[in-house]
Ligand code: AMP
């Protein structure tokens with residue numbers, strides 16, 4: 001299970017080297033992919049149960065990507081067949097007035113996982129160096145300060161027991177066109193469509209530049225970025241599952257030891 005090739009190395013990374021239509025996580029057979037996904041999900045949830053029981057470590061999975069890149073679908077997939085205890089999803093929207101009165105990391109920090117939790121951020125504090133930068137709401141100097149602040153913030157979380165995994169769902173502009181059109185054509189999906197999505201789409205090049213810079217400046221040993229080729233949903237789900245499973249396995253989780261005074265208890269009638 002090599003996820004290394006998707007990891008962002010800040011010294012060599014260039015977004016254009018990564019193919020959005022890479023399908024190399026797939027086996028070639030639809031059925032065997034479905035079986036593999038279900039096997040991975042099972043192991044994820046066995047380990048997540050231990051994470052929850054042990055209340056020692058926590059995991060924060062950050063998911064970023066353009067509109068229709070599959071952020072919601074990823075969350076749904078990762079949680080399919082899961083036990084809701086110890087799991088939480090947080091979606092970051094345009095900041096409220098209250099949130100804007102605080103520093104940009106405040107609303108992220110209050111939702112960070114506590115010990116035993118697996119939290120998924122659907123968008124995150126990275127919006128504050130992406131959309132905010134693309135629209136010129138912060139200048140270059142402020143953007144650099146924010147990269148530094150994000151690195152410091154994520155270091156603080158990891159030093160306090162949180163494993164951070166960051167995934168950029170990488171789709172092509174052509175794939176986004178297909179998916180946005182699908183949203184408009186399918187009334188059960190249209191609620192996700194927003195006219196603003198088209199304005200953001202026009203800024204595609206600027207977004208790719210902002211993503212590339214954000215990834216390079218914030219992919220660290222303790223909180224690495226992974227670029228997930230996402231034109232294929234199956235490829236995306238397989239890779240995300242493998243990345244999450246690698247993190248869970250790495251924690252060497254154990255159920256808490258049985259207290260000695262419990263060992264001789266027999267429940268009476
Ligand atoms: P969605 O994820 O489609 O529900 O849309 C949420 C919208 O909120 C996206 O357009 C985000 O770019 C936007 N958003 C999230 N965080 C911020 C932020 N910190 N500043 C400005 N816009 C944001």
Ligand code: MG
Nearest residue numbers: 067192194197
């Ligand atoms: Mg949207």
